[in-house]
Amino acid sequence: MTELILxxxxxxxxxxxxxxxxxxxxxxxxxxxxxxxxxHVVTASMDHIDFIAxxxxxxxxxxxxxxxxxxNTSMEVGVKVWVENTIVGTHRHVASAYLTFVAVxxxxxxxxxxxxxxxxxEEIRRYEDAGRRRENRQREHERRMASxxxxxxxxxxxxxxxx
Numbered sequence: 001m002t003e004l005i006l007x008x009x010x011x012x013x014x015x016x017x018x019x020x021x022x023x024x025x026x027x028x029x030x031x032x033x034x035x036x037x038x039x040h041v042v043t044a045s046m047d048h049i050d051f052i053a054x055x056x057x058x059x060x061x062x063x064x065x066x067x068x069x070x071x072n073t074s075m076e077v078g079v080k081v082w083v084e085n086t087i088v089g090t091h092r093h094v095a096s097a098y099l100t101f102v103a104v105x106x107x108x109x110x111x112x113x114x115x116x117x118x119x120x121x122e123e124i125r126r127y128e129d130a131g132r133r134r135e136n137r138q139r140e141h142e143r144r145m146a147s148x149x150x151x152x153x154x155x156x157x158x159x160x161x162x163x
Contacts, residue, residue: 001028003061006050016055016121021081022046025061025097028079032065033101036075037113041101044074048135049097053083063092069130073110075129098133 001026003009006067009020033041055061062084068076081095085121120128 001031001131002062003063005055005061007057010057014057016059016061018161020135021051021055021061021095022049022097024061025049025079025081025095026099028063028065028096028161029097029099030101032077033075033103035071036067037101039103039105039111039113041075041103042108044100044102045137046097046099046116047133049095051095053092054084054093055094058143060086061094066105066126067116068098068126069114069132069134072114074100075113075116076133076141078126085155098130100137 003024007014007015011017011018026046030041030043032130060083062082063079064082065077065079068078077099079095079097079099080093081097082091083094084091103111105111116127
């Protein structure tokens with residue numbers, strides 16, 4: 001996916017808004033998941049994103065997504081983002097992210113997805129890394145659930161208004 005960055009996409013410094021970049025990443029990630037699953041997909045998580053360098057008005061944003069692994073009903077997609085300076089002809093890596101999508105039917109119920117069979121060394125590496133990230137996400141989820149159910153669990157006090 002390629003996007004031309006215009007003033008309405010930027011902050012007061014002329015840099016692309018982080019939320020807008022996350023929107024683009026979500027879209028291009030969903031396209032990879034949708035193409036693999038051949039059904040509707042919903043974003044379950046964006047568990048890691050690195051904003052490496054700013055993107056400016058007039059830059060050409062290039063987003064590429066790859067399906068790293070398909071599980072039962074979910075899929076991990078990696079997204080890399082580059083900026084092309086069309087005047088100079090250079091490319092610069094500006095962001096990367098991992099997202100999890102769940103395949104759903106028209107009623108929003110999760111459905112199985114086709115298996116992904118890695119073939120090249122790079123595909124095998126991404127496939128295995130996705131499995132490790134999934135295990136880490138599951139451990140973190142279990143830790144949060146255990147923390148919430150512990151008798152010593154305290155909710156965060158409400159924020160006070162700044163003076």
